[in-house]
Amino acid sequence: MAIKRDFPVFSERPGLVYLDSAASSQKPSVVLEALDDFYRRHYANVHRGIYQLSEEATRAYEGARAQVAAFFGAGAADLVFTRNATEAINLVGRTWGDLLEPGDQILVTVMEHHSNLIPWQQLAGRKGASIVWADIDDQGRLDLEGIARLLEAGGVRLVAVTQMSNVLGTVNPISWIAEQAHRAGALLLVDGAQSAAHLPLNLASLGADFFAFSGHKLGGPSGIGGLIARPGLLEEMPPFLGGGEMIREVWLDRATFADPPQRFEAGTPAIAEAVALARAVTYLDTLGIAELWKAERQLTERLLDGLDALGLPCFGPRGEDRAGVASFNLPGIHAHDLASFLDLRGIAVRAGHHCAQPLMRRLGQAATARASLFAYSDAADVDALLSALAEAKAFFA
């Protein structure tokens, strides 16, 4: 309840039960104020003007880079701002991916979001590389032996895996995967779109070579996210998009390029959004991300116990490696109809394939309903969902 007070949407829309934070989170007022303040008092383009205002804007933008990087345990030079996690993953596919050779393999898993799948399919198509994939077990945990086996075969150059499934809620053992990948001479890209908003993270020790995240899922504005690379890695990579800001010197027929991270940030970036994202991560730091994760674990148990008690089939593991995401179905009715029933009661859940069609096929589901939690979610939200589901069960019986 206390945290909800920091998010204006809940007083603007009393009665809203927002359980779709895995798709995008609501915004705390400090983030809205940061946007407003920046546009009112400090706004100009960055890295361009010699006047004071542009100097201020540049300082705010680069300060935001340092704060956001620090939140993840990384250095500012290793953080490239992108629009979102999707763009960060595509950046790797289009730059580092250029170094792949025909016959190389990219290892993905069956639980990946399309954002961590399509860019690799496209890369494989361009380079004559191939996709190999790891399965999940019946609980929705990764088949680690399968990963080890695929790596042992020796052809894998990149492992691309999510840290937290947006459908199953599974938290994957990234450090273990990193070790295996590195031993096999492969790099590891971690899709942190979900985990960045929930898990205490220290990229310095996680072992990922690349980490992609979106600001909008952790209380920040839409239109800003990032790619964090292992120190030194960005240096070796060719540019992504071409244009202003990313150059060192330009002639009519050629150019040399700036050092990272500017090399990967062509054009005017999302300046105010970066500043507001930094405010979002300092807000989460104040709440304490480890505390939030503990609270989320408890609330997740309440949700999963409730779904069990209702007898609804629900996917994903039980235990410490389970985040606040619950995908479920009400037998005999389609997830969309269920979601509409809940919507009429002010309860927002997602229904559909969740941008994870291979996983849905693996689970044998055309669609599921999905409830997901964030810092502001509380027992009242979970209980409202569970009692509406009890009603739905009777209604659709």
Next chain:
Amino acid sequence: MSLLENLYREIVLDHYRHPRHYGPLEGAERFPGQNPSCGDHLVLYLDRQGDGPLRLAFEAEGCAISQASASLMADLLTGTSADRAAELARAFIATLHGGSVPEELGDLAAFSTLAQLPARIPCALLPWTTLLSALSPDRPAADPAAP
């Protein structure tokens, strides 16, 4: 209970669980339709019998709204002329967008309450837009008739 829940209770759930005109139709052409944003699939079987009265059937995988809409559509349009079917389709589509509700739509008139849930309008539309493109003169070639 809201109008929308009434729609489910009185019409949609019945047609969802007991769809009419369901399954392949001998001698008919086959027209697939889909709703990529939600993954609903539908196959419309249409037999124009030359220029005679239409025969329709469908198969679908998707939500109750889209299935009930298809079932009611097949019911309403079986035996009508192609021109009349297109006219009714346009009338139904107008209803979903807040137009007046003509009596000739029968049970489908109740779908006008979907205005409360605009996100579900594409579900109700899927069978009808598939039909209109099947009837249009410049339609893409249909799949060969299913046995």
